[in-house]
Amino acid sequence: MPPEFLAGVVEGFYGRPWSHQLRLEYAGILRQLGLNSYLYAPKGDPFLRKQWQRDWPPGEWRQLRELAAHFAAAGVRFGVGLSPFLLYAGYGAMERRQLQGKIERLNQLQAPLLAVLFDDMPGAQPDLAGRQAEIVADIRAWTAASRVLVCPTYYSFDAVLERHFGRRPRTYWADLGRLLPADVDLLWTGNEVCSPAVSAADLEQAQDALGRPVVLWDNYPVNDGAVRSRHLYLDPLAQRSCSGSAALRGHFCNPMIQGLCSLPALLGLAQLYTGADGLADRVPASVLGAETWGQLQRDCGLFRDLGLDMSEPRRQALEMLYSGLPGAAAAEVVRWLRGEDGFDPACLTD
Known part of the structure; x- marks a missing residue:
């Protein structure tokens, strides 16, 4: 570069x-x-x-x-x-x-x-x-x-x-x-x-x-x-x-x-x-925590494709799962799963 x-x-x-x-x-x-x-x-x-x-x-x-x-x-x-x-x-x-x-x-x-x-x-x-x-x-x-x-x-x-x-x-x-x-x-x-x-x-x-x-x-x-x-x-x-x-x-x-x-x-x-x-192997595990990084990799497709349109029982189960993981990255997922990072209507260009 x-x-x-x-x-x-x-x-x-x-x-x-x-x-x-x-x-x-x-x-x-x-x-x-x-x-x-x-x-x-x-x-x-x-x-x-x-x-x-x-x-x-x-x-x-x-x-x-x-x-x-x-x-x-x-x-x-x-x-x-x-x-x-x-x-x-x-x-x-x-x-x-x-x-x-x-x-x-x-x-x-x-x-x-x-x-x-x-x-x-x-x-x-x-x-x-x-x-x-x-x-x-x-x-x-x-x-x-x-x-x-x-x-x-x-x-x-x-x-x-x-x-x-x-x-x-x-x-x-x-x-x-x-x-x-x-x-x-x-x-x-x-x-x-x-x-x-x-x-x-x-x-x-x-x-x-x-x-x-x-x-x-x-x-x-x-x-x-x-x-x-x-x-x-x-x-x-x-x-x-x-x-x-x-x-x-x-x-x-x-x-x-x-x-x-x-x-x-x-x-x-x-x-x-x-x-x-x-x-890809070294940085996410060190920043996010190895356990959270592993779980995010497993849930990547779900979060990308269905997101919050997943079933309510599945969302609740994931909220509980990520609530039990250590670190700030897991807390970000929990906040998102709870709908606390909602849409700002000032954003007009989805």
């Missing part, structure tokens, strides 16, 4: 965000997997999205600083995903000052990555690309981050985005690729919001549309949608034949609400880019 290639996790899902302790643990998990990057961008953090103009309360800001320092000490690139909600609809002098203040605050984290996320917002305005490029150019001038990534409002060829967020301006992708600073990366989810497969040809098609290589925001194993929240996805990431493509500059997986249970899926990402042998 070239040193400039980004590979890791984007905590970018809706619903209950991960705990601070779990995020800290992920620095070590990613290092064990040979992955090099983590983007903090939970939709549940209001100070990144609809209340982006406000500062974090002191306790939450201390945790963010601790998180950035912890990842730096582990040798894993850390970044924040800022979603200035609908800023492009009215970017005047006051909004520009507010944005500069937010970027200067984020600079205190000394994080090498900064993502500017325009996803899941209304986009049907003719000058969308130009306004977003203007915002990103200002951010690029103000940020201390060494790498800036942008998620377009239309981040896939999937027609579902236009159904939810309005008709895409006809030349949006070409204009955005042309107007953004040359060193800014564009995030892309593949041919669909949750793409079952991604090939080198798919990435080349995206590069043709955007006028530059992309960083893949892979919506596997994420399970925040109305349907997907009823399932756990424990299979390693598969059907990605894009390693080594010149059209790809990075690959992030958007994990499940169940952070430790996302580890098996991330094994596929690690094996795709690091070629590391023995990860």
